[in-house]
Amino acid sequence: MSLDERSYRGFSDTDLIKMIGSGDHTAFSELFRRYKEPLYFHAKRMLGDQDEARDIVQDVFTAIWSKREILVIPAAVDNYLYGSIRNKILDYIAHQKVIIKYADSFDRLLETGISxxxxxxxxxxxxxxxxxxxxxxxxxxxxxxxxxxxxxxxxxxxxxxxxxxxxxxxxxxxxxxxxxxxxxxxxxxxxx
Missing domain, CATH: 1.10.10.10 (Winged helix-like DNA-binding domain superfamily/Winged helix DNA-binding domain)
Structure with missing residues (x-):
């Protein structure tokens, strides 16, 4: 870890968000370092799937970086991140229900006479x-x-x-x- 990276540990989450808005990669890395594990365990506990939990955390951080110039995050950055994880999980669950619905329809079609x-x-x-x-x-x-x-x-x-x-x-x-x-x-x- 470089001296520059260590100095970012002293910044608040709100300061990091402001720096990320200006395109600061090191600030983004620091925010990711702080929250990746707690968010991953939160998502894993809700989903019961390690890979999907990892993907959801990455999706949230990818969205932050890609929208960094227009993103407005309230002072409670941790609440925003946990809320984003929850919303992504709800989207994932809704998508899975649609998939299951279509797969069940297909299975019923097969059972009704098509061998x-x-x-x-x-x-x-x-x-x-x-x-x-x-x-x-x-x-x-x-x-x-x-x-x-x-x-x-x-x-x-x-x-x-x-x-x-x-x-x-x-x-x-x-x-x-x-x-x-x-x-x-x-x-x-x-x-x-």
Whole structure:
């Protein structure tokens, strides 16, 4: 830690917010350092999911940085941060309910007489849907997914090849599968 970074520890949260508004990266780093763990544990306790809790904390801080020039945060910065985490979690839960609703609708459709995906669409059409959804994944996620599935590489091999951590590769592959599963179900559901 540099002398400059240590000197920021003496600033109040309100001072840090003002400096962040001026584009001060070190002030932003200090605010993140102060709150990342308590916010993470708060989100994890509410969600019960470590990865989603981490993502929500990162989303809140990303929003602060991206809106730094116009963001108005009250004097109680900690209340603002915890409120932001709570709102992100509520958005996440609402989104999950929508996903579950559509997945349940699709499952009911399958149970009412359609025995397999092959009955829904031809193999060629299904392959086209899958390829379209893979191409829509974010670039790094798509690359990890394709190396994992098509290249048949292990997470460790992919991490070395792409200069990423093995944890990041695993997380990207899991998210890709989750996204693809949902999008393909929804595409087939709306197709029929």
């Amino acid at each position: 397999s995906t092959d009955d829904l669409v031809s193999e060629k059409e299904l392959a086209r849907i899958i390829q379209t959804e893979i191409s829509r994944l974010p670039e790094k996620m798509r690359e990890v997914f394709e190396l994992s599935r098509n290249g048949e590489l292990s997470y460790k091999e992919i991490a070395e090849k792409l200069h990423l951590s093995e944890h990041t590769v695993k997380k990207q592959a899991q998210r890709a599968i989750k996204i693809l599963r949902l999008k393909i179900k929804l595409t087939i559901f709306f197709f029929f």
